[in-house]
Amino acid sequence: MTITINHYLIISFLLFAIGFLGVLVRRNFLTVLMSVELMMNAVNLNLIAFSRRLSDLTGHVFSVFVITIAAGEAAIGLALTIALFRQRKTLNIEEADTMRG
Amino acid sequence: MTGNVLLAGSAGVAFLVFALLALAMAVGVVVAKNPVHSALFLLSSFLLVACIFILQQAEFVGAVQILVYAGGIMVLFLFVIMLVHQRTVKTSLAFQHQWDIALLFLVLFLAPFLYVLGTAKLPDVPPNPDAFRAVGGRLLGNTEAIAWVLYRDYLLPFEVASVFLLVAMIGAVVLGKRSRETMD
Numbered sequence: 653m654t655i656t657i658n659h660y661l662i663i664s665f666l667l668f669a670i671g672f673l674g675v676l677v678r679r680n681f682l683t684v685l686m687s688v689e690l691m692m693n694a695v696n697l698n699l700i701a702f703s704r705r706l707s708d709l710t711g712h713v714f715s716v717f718v719i720t721i722a723a724g725e726a727a728i729g730l731a732l733t734i735a736l737f738r739q740r741k742t743l744n745i746e747e748a749d750t751m752r753g
Numbered sequence: 754m755t756g757n758v759l760l761a762g763s764a765g766v767a768f769l770v771f772a773l774l775a776l777a778m779a780v781g782v783v784v785a786k787n788p789v790h791s792a793l794f795l796l797s798s799f800l801l802v803a804c805i806f807i808l809q810q811a812e813f814v815g816a817v818q819i820l821v822y823a824g825g826i827m828v829l830f831l832f833v834i835m836l837v838h839q840r841t842v843k844t845s846l847a848f849q850h851q852w853d854i855a856l857l858f859l860v861l862f863l864a865p866f867l868y869v870l871g872t873a874k875l876p877d878v879p880p881n882p883d884a885f886r887a888v889g890g891r892l893l894g895n896t897e898a899i900a901w902v903l904y905r906d907y908l909l910p911f912e913v914a915s916v917f918l919l920v921a922m923i924g925a926v927v928l929g930k931r932s933r934e935t936m937d
Contacts, residue, residue, distance in 0.1 A: 653760075653761070653762065653765035653766045653769065654758045654760070654761045654765055655758070655759050655760040655761070655764075655765040655768050655769070656757070656758060656759060657757075657759060657875070658870060659759075659768070659769075659772075660759070661866075661870060662870075663772040663775075663776065665863075665866055666776055667775065667776060667779055669859055669862070669863075670776070670779040670780055670782075670783055671779065671783075672855070672858070672859065672862070673783060673855050673859065674782060674783035676851050676854065676855035676858070677783070677848050677849060677851055677852060677855050678783065678848065678849070679848065679849050680788060682788045682791070682792075682830065682833065682834060682837075683782070683783070683785075683788060683791050685830075686782050686791055686792065686795045686830065687782065687783060689795065689822070689826065690779050690782060690795065690798065693798070693799065693802050693822075696802070696806075696814070696818070697802060697805065697806075700805075700806055700809050700811045700814060701759065701809065703809075703811070704759055704809045704810065704811075704885075705757060705759060705875065705878070706875070706876070706878050707878050707879075707880060707881040707884040708884065709884060709885060709898055709899060709902045710902065710906075712811055712813065712814050712885070712895075712899050712902075713899060713902050713903050713906075713907055715811075715814050716813075716814060716817060716899070716903070717910060717914060719814075719817055719818065719821050719822070720914045720917070720918065721914075721917070722821075722822070722826065723821055723825060723826060723918070723921075724917055724918055724920075724921030725921075726826045726829055726830070727829065727921050727922065727924075727925040728921055728924050728925055728928070730829055730830065730833045730925070731924065731925040731926075731928035731929040732928060733833055733837065734833060734836060734837065734928070734929050735928050735929065737836075737837040738931070743837060746849055
């Protein structure tokens with residue numbers, strides 16, 4: 653079984669698509685955050701695969717940065733979750749629509 | 754774009770197994786009704802992707818993935834799930850009515866992806882496994898090589914990332930703090 657960069661791209665796209673659907677379709681704010689993490693993971697998969705394909709370490713460094721951003725985003729998102737729960741006693745994002753025009 | 758072979762033989766089979774399992778776990782994250790189940794599916798997906806990283810000679814990133822995602826972020830998620838008592842959350846429908854928009858955007862993403870997959874040409878770089886552990890001409894480890902690139906070429910982004918983490922930490926504390934009125 654030989655694996656080329658195309659296999660990686662397809663797997664990574666599918667992972668990204670699943671995360672994207674999760675963000676748009678789920679109601680629970682926590683699950684939406686988890687889907688964002690899935691999307692970031694898919695991007696990392698691409699960075700590592702291209703790094704190997706081009707024999708260049710830069711992709712590794714960038715995926716370390718992406719993991720950093722994901723950690724900060726998770727911290728802020730979970731703080732928002734707690735704030736939302738305190739205000740509304742719910743995690744349903746459809747009920748957090750005060751700014752709807 | 755069918756240039757170099759990245760993995761061959763049993764490593765390729767291992768990649769396919771890991772990748773398909775990771776996809777199945779990702780579907781579990783989106784489909785599971787209970788957030789705890791979602792978190793556990795997400796954890797397995799992260800671990801499987803870390804296995805794929807290690808297959809690609811990205812040992813350092815694989816270790817960071819396990820430490821930061823599986824060790825840090827997942828614990829944070831589970832703590833928050835514990836804090837917001839799920840029983841008091843109304844378990845109405847788990848999915849909202851946006852399937853049509855979501856699938857439309859997915860098709861809009863899929864079209865350029867397939868176009869690029871079919872037409873893009875990558876330069877034909879000879880495979881060089883030493884590139885991931887060579888430091889200034891000597892062969893050390895993957896961690897040393899990444900440190901070399903990170904602190905020599907990407908020092909400013911590295912410092913910006915540390916400031917970003919500080920901002921995120923302060924922001925999380927401020928957002929999570931109870932206001933004075935609700936305290937008593």
